[in-house]
Amino acid sequence: MPDGESDITALDSPSRGDAPSLDNDKLQEMYRQMVLCRTLDERIWMLNRQGKAAIVASSQGHEAAQIGSVWALRLGHDHLYIYYRDLAVLLSAGMTPREIMLGFLAKAGEPLSGARQFPTHGAYPKHRIYNFSNVVATHIPQAVGAALASRMRGEDSVVVAYFGDGASSMGDCHEAMNFAGVHKLPVIFFCENNRFAISVPLSKQMAVDGIAHRAEGYGMPGVQVDGRDIFAVYEATSEAVSRARSGQGPTLIEAMVERYLPHTSDDDDLRYRTREEIEEARKSDPLKIFKEQLMRQGILTEETDNVMHDDAKREVNEATESVEAAAYTGTEGFYDHVYSPPGGAP
Amino acid sequence: MVRDERVFVMGEDVGARGGVFLATDGFLAEFGEARVIDTPLAESSIAGIAVGAAVNGMRPIAEIEFADFIWPTINQLVGEAARIRYGSNGQVCAPLVVRAPYGGGVRGALYHSQSVEAYFAHAPGLTVVTPATPYDAKGLLKSAIRSNDPVIFLEHKRTYRMVKGEVPESEYTVPLGAADVKRQGADVSVITYGLMVHHCMEAANELAGEGIDAEVVDLRTVRPLDNETMLGSVEKTGKALIVHEDNKAGGIGAEVAAIISEEAFDHLDGPVTRLAGPEVPAMPFSPPLEDMFMLNSAKIADAVRRLAQY
Numbered sequence: 001m002p003d004g005e006s007d008i009t010a011l012d013s014p015s016r017g018d019a020p021s022l023d024n025d026k027l028q029e030m031y032r033q034m035v036l037c038r039t040l041d042e043r044i045w046m047l048n049r050q051g052k053a054a055i056v057a058s059s060q061g062h063e064a065a066q067i068g069s070v071w072a073l074r075l076g077h078d079h080l081y082i083y084y085r086d087l088a089v090l091l092s093a094g095m096t097p098r099e100i101m102l103g104f105l106a107k108a109g110e111p112l113s114g115a116r117q118f119p120t121h122g123a124y125p126k127h128r129i130y131n132f133s134n135v136v137a138t139h140i141p142q143a144v145g146a147a148l149a150s151r152m153r154g155e156d157s158v159v160v161a162y163f164g165d166g167a168s169s170m171g172d173c174h175e176a177m178n179f180a181g182v183h184k185l186p187v188i189f190f191c192e193n194n195r196f197a198i199s200v201p202l203s204k205q206m207a208v209d210g211i212a213h214r215a216e217g218y219g220m221p222g223v224q225v226d227g228r229d230i231f232a233v234y235e236a237t238s239e240a241v242s243r244a245r246s247g248q249g250p251t252l253i254e255a256m257v258e259r260y261l262p263h264t265s266d267d268d269d270l271r272y273r274t275r276e277e278i279e280e281a282r283k284s285d286p287l288k289i290f291k292e293q294l295m296r297q298g299i300l301t302e303e304t305d306n307v308m309h310d311d312a313k314r315e316v317n318e319a320t321e322s323v324e325a326a327a328y329t330g331t332e333g334f335y336d337h338v339y340s341p342p343g344g345a346p
Numbered sequence: 347m348v349r350d351e352r353v354f355v356m357g358e359d360v361g362a363r364g365g366v367f368l369a370t371d372g373f374l375a376e377f378g379e380a381r382v383i384d385t386p387l388a389e390s391s392i393a394g395i396a397v398g399a400a401v402n403g404m405r406p407i408a409e410i411e412f413a414d415f416i417w418p419t420i421n422q423l424v425g426e427a428a429r430i431r432y433g434s435n436g437q438v439c440a441p442l443v444v445r446a447p448y449g450g451g452v453r454g455a456l457y458h459s460q461s462v463e464a465y466f467a468h469a470p471g472l473t474v475v476t477p478a479t480p481y482d483a484k485g486l487l488k489s490a491i492r493s494n495d496p497v498i499f500l501e502h503k504r505t506y507r508m509v510k511g512e513v514p515e516s517e518y519t520v521p522l523g524a525a526d527v528k529r530q531g532a533d534v535s536v537i538t539y540g541l542m543v544h545h546c547m548e549a550a551n552e553l554a555g556e557g558i559d560a561e562v563v564d565l566r567t568v569r570p571l572d573n574e575t576m577l578g579s580v581e582k583t584g585k586a587l588i589v590h591e592d593n594k595a596g597g598i599g600a601e602v603a604a605i606i607s608e609e610a611f612d613h614l615d616g617p618v619t620r621l622a623g624p625e626v627p628a629m630p631f632s633p634p635l636e637d638m639f640m641l642n643s644a645k646i647a648d649a650v651r652r653l654a655q656y
Contacts, residue, residue, distance in 0.1 A: 079402070114435030123401075123434035130401065130438070132430055138421055141391040145398020145406075152354065152380060152404065171418075175391030182386065337436035338470050339570075340494035 022071070022234065024299050030071055030092075030230065031294055032308050034063045034287055037088040039312040040097050043320060044104050044119075048265040052324070053104040055118060058261040059087035061228075062192050064286030065255035067092045068233030069160065069190055072241050079128045079150070079159040081143035083136065084120060085192065085259075086162050094127045098319040107326040115329040128157075137163060137170030140189070144176045147185040158244040160188045160237075166197030168211045177252065181218035184249030188240045191252070192227060194259035199272040215252040227255030228286040231293070258284070347377055350405060353491055356383040357392055357409030357445075366411055367447055367506055393419035393444060397427050397496075400442040405491055413448035413462045413500060420465070427496035428471030442497070443490045449502040449541055449591055451640045455631035458503075461540075461592035461623070466498045467569035467601070473497045473522055474569040478543035480511040482566055485520025493522060502541040509544060525572035527579065531561030534650050535579040537602055538589040539565040546589055548643035549650060558654045568598045576602060577610050584615030585653050589646055594622035616656030621649040 022030070041060050047053040059066065066088035070080075075093055082089050090100055095111075102110040103119035112131070113122030121131045130146075133139055143161035150157045167173055168191055180187045191211055195202040202209070215222025221243070225236045233255055240251035258281040262269035269278070294300035347353045354377075355370055361384035364371035374382045385392050389410055396408040410416045427440045450459030467474045473495055477483040483501065490497040528543060529550050536546045543564045550560040563579050565571065580586045586606050588599035599620040606618050621641060623629075629639045 081398075112435075113433055116435060117433050121433065123430075123438040125437055132433055133426055135421060135425055138394065138426055141394025141422070142398030142401065142426070144391070145395035145400070146402040147398075148395060149399040149402035149404040152399075172390055172394060172421075175386070175388040176394065178386055178388070179391055179395060333435075337431045337434075339473075340431070340439060 021238075026071070027294060027299050028304075030067055031290055031300060032312075033067050033092050034088065034230075034290060035308045036097065036312040036315065037063050037067070037091050038287055039309070039316045040091070040100065040319075041087055043316045044101070045261065045265065047104065047320070053119070053265075054106070056104065056265040057084045057263070058259075059085050061194065061258040061260040061281070061286065062086075063088040064230040064290060065192050065227035065233050065257050066162075068230040069237040069253075069255070072234055072237035073158065073160065076126070076128060078157050078241075079130065079143070079146050081139045081146065081159060081161045082120075082129060082131045083139065083163050083167065084118070084131070084134065085164065086131070087120065089162060090120060090129065093129055095124065095129070096319070097315055098322055101319045101323040102326070105323050105326075106328060107323055108329045109326065110329065114333065137167040137172040139163070140167070140170075140173050140176040141179070144180045144185055144187055147180065147187045148183065151185060156186075156245050158186045158188060158241050160190050162190045162192065164197070165191060165193040165195060165202060165205060165211065166200070169197070169205055177214070177218040177220070177250070180250040181220050184247065186244035186247075187250040188237065188244060189250060189252045190237070191254045192257050193254050194257045196259060196263070198263040198267060199269070210254050210256070212252055212254040218250075218252070220250045220252055222252040222254065224254045224256060227257035228284055228289055230286065230290050257286075258282075260285075347373070347381065350491070352403065352405040353407065354381040354383065354404065355407045355409065356385050356396065358385055358387055358411045360384060360409050365409060367503070369409070369445070369501075389415055390418040390422055393422035394426070396442045396444070397422055397430070397440050400427075400440040400496070401430065401438055405441055405443075407443045407445060407491065410444060410446040412458050413446040414457045414460045416444075416446055416462055419444070423472065423496065423498065424466065424469045428469045431495070432471060439494050440496050441494045443487070443499050444497070445499045445501065447503045447506070448500045449504060450629040450636065451504045451541070453631065453633075453636065454503070454629065456628040459629035461590070463498075463500055463568050464592055464597045467598060469569075471495070472569060473567065474500065475522060475567050476500045476502070476540045477566060478502075478505065478528075478540055478564050479509060480513045482520050482526070482564075484513050485518050486522065486566065488519045489522050492519070497522070500540070504541050505544070508541075520566070523567045523570045523572055525575035526564045526566055527561060527575065528564045529560065529562040531559040531583065533559045533583055534585040534587060534654050535561050535563060535576075535583045536587050536589060536646070536650060537563045537565065537576055537579070539568055539598070540591065542589045542591055542641060542646075545641060545643045546646055549646040552643065552647050553650055556651075558650060560650055565598070565602075571602065571605065573605055573609065576606065580606050580610045581613040584613055585656065586614070586618045587621060587649055587653050588619070589621045589641065589649070591623050591641060593625050594620055595625060597622055616653050619649065619653050621646060
């Protein structure tokens with residue numbers, strides 16, 4: 001794959017829309033989530049430019065990969081070890097725009113870390129969402145450990161480790177996949193490959209055209225899917241989930257996606273990409289693709305699409321207003337939770 | 347492991363081999379492969395997998411074969427385990443134990459002799475334990491496993507064979523973060539931990555014949571430190587000597603000395619003194635070189651004598 005140029009050709013994949021277990025209501029809900037995520041993401045980016053949100057890593061372009069994979073899971077049962085670009089995973093797994101916004105504006109009541117961490121980081125045990133670290137790939141062995149624990153207790157939960165192509169270069173990624181392969185653990189390694197580790201293109205990260213090839217070396221299947229096609233992602237993840245849940249071990253999924261915005265709000269991607277290249281990538285926007293798919297199948301109309309956009313905007317407006325009016329996290333708990341409380345409570 | 351099904355061991359050679367120092371000898375036969383996990387030779391993931399298992403409700407005991415090989419785990423232990431509770435605002439914790447044989451005097455040279463405690467003791471959120479006696483080792487290990495925080499459990503390799511002591515079969519624990527006065531004395535407080543406890547005891551016994559009554563304080567846990575016991579001893583004797591095998595700069599002794607200077611200044615009757623390993627990168631192999639690095643009871647006795655003269 002040449003640098004900075006999309007080579008994804010699976011857009012006309014015959015699997016599109018054939019996923020049997022997704023009825024029309026579910027498909028509409030998936031679409032609603034994608035619209036909501038894009039609306040929220042754009043708002044947060046705007047809040048950054050207004051000086052209100054200190055740091056943003058946008059998920060724009062990754063949404064189909066994230067939502068499609070989450071829908072293949074059993075929420076509240078399976079474990080999500082996510083990374084910083086997984087806004088759509090958070091929404092799809094059950095977090096509200098307001099809860100997410102509390103993180104971006106570092107306000108009191110932020111559920112993941114009490115606004116101690118960067119936005120979207122921390123833990124949400126109810127949803128089994130874990131995103132402890134900013135250090136890429138450190139969560140991949142942790143995800144494997146979580147899977148080991150579940151299996152030791154005889155549970156059938158699956159762990160998904162989300163990470164970017166950049167993280168795939170880390171030793172922890174290799175060590176984790178190797179261990180999961182040896183022990184046939186119920187893990188899905190879900191790589192969102194947008195071909196850039198901040199500014200470093202794929203050709204300077206690896207000598208091959210993607211990471212799915214590596215799966216063979218770990219004794220697990222590796223599949224590359226068009227991450228802009230929510231159906232392709234859903235199907236690939238569903239298959240991986242069923243393998244994992246039935247004791248057949250891990251799968252490496254590489255979802256090929258585009259990153260429409262700079263690495264974070266502190267990055268200037270025009271130093272290493274052209275405007276034309278990004279515009280070209282936007283032509284295959286996952287939101288647009290999903291809309292066309294649903295309209296073709298008669299599941300969505302322009303009218304319902306407009307309603308969903310209006311609803312999303314209203315929900316994001318409400319979240320923004322409410323969180324902007326909220327207080328910052330107070331300092332009264334600054335020293336809490338360094339060590340466990342005396343008396344043995346965890 | 348008998349008491350709590352959540353406890354399991356993992357590490358290099360912990361299974362059929364029983365650990366390179368036989369710490370898990372017989373475990374495989376008793377507990378089976380599911381709870382005695384031989385891992386690939388990959389320390390970062392040994393720690394990282396233990397972190398993930400701990401977050402998901404287990405009590406892993408991860409073994410790092412030699413403390414000298416622990417550096418790849420720093421990111422998972424200092425960067426991750428230590429701050430999971432803080433970074434999740436108390437919603438999640440990582441109750442794991444990392445056991446690692448450390449220390450020199452065993453002809454281990456640069457890569458099988460190192461003391462690593464100071465690196466971990468710097469990290470709020472970690473507990474760092476350095477037992478000196480078999481009795482303490484058992485009681486502290488039980489407390490470490492039952493702790494809801496990540497514990498780095500450092501066992502001095504020389505004590506494996508050199509030190510013998512009674513270990514009751516019965517159930518008991520030794521609390522984390524509590525020092526132990528191993529020898530009462532009136533003249534000088536010798537504050538130490540690990541193998542050096544034994545050398546300090548030997549020195550103290552020798553000095554008793556010279557009329558110097560040294561008190562030996564075994565820290566047992568170097569993070570968090572037991573300020574109360576340390577300061578109580580120094581307030582009594584007015585003199586503090588801190589002894590450790592690890593090199594001096596930025597070591598545990600620096601922290602102990604600072605605490606004493608800050609908190610017990612009015613009681614001091616001599617300079618807070620450190621006797622520690624030399625400032626070379628690690629312990630050399632050849633016996634004369636190794637001897638030059640290592641502290642012993644004679645070197646410690648000399649230091650106590652000098653301090654006692656004040």
